Amino acid sequence: MEEILNQYETVHLNDVKIWFKAGNVSDFLTNRGGCIKYKNKQIAVFNFTRRNEWYACQNACPHKMEMVLSRGMTGSADDVPKIACPLHKKTFSLVDGSNLNGDDLKIATYPVKIVEEEVFVGFLD
Secondary structure, eight states: OHHHHHTOOOOOGGGOOEEEEEEEGGGSOBTSEEEEEETTEEEEEEEETTTTEEEEEESBOTTTOOBOGGGSEEEEETTEEEEEOTTTOOEEETTTOOBTTSOSOOOOEEOEEEETTEEEEEEOO
16 A cells, blocks of 8 residues: 555656646636546646636545545635545645645645646656
């Protein structure tokens, strides 16, 4: 199970080496997540229209090791955009991946950019 989580690592905007085309803006529902595959990773992409922002994170729940975060509920906690796992309702920041419930488990996050109605997610390799 650890090998699933070990493949995910947060990427900061300044470190991006590859911008992967995830799809078109119209491919992603508003205020919900969609899942893409990049190499051996499943990435949840969120069109958070209530905030007029886009986010991406690992799709793997670090607690149950299931690929479900793209189906979680988006919201905000103290103005921090978050995703709630649909299995156990633990919440994670979509900005830095921290666990907003105070647990040690966290998720990897990835930068997203929109160019001419196309959605790109940033990766290191």
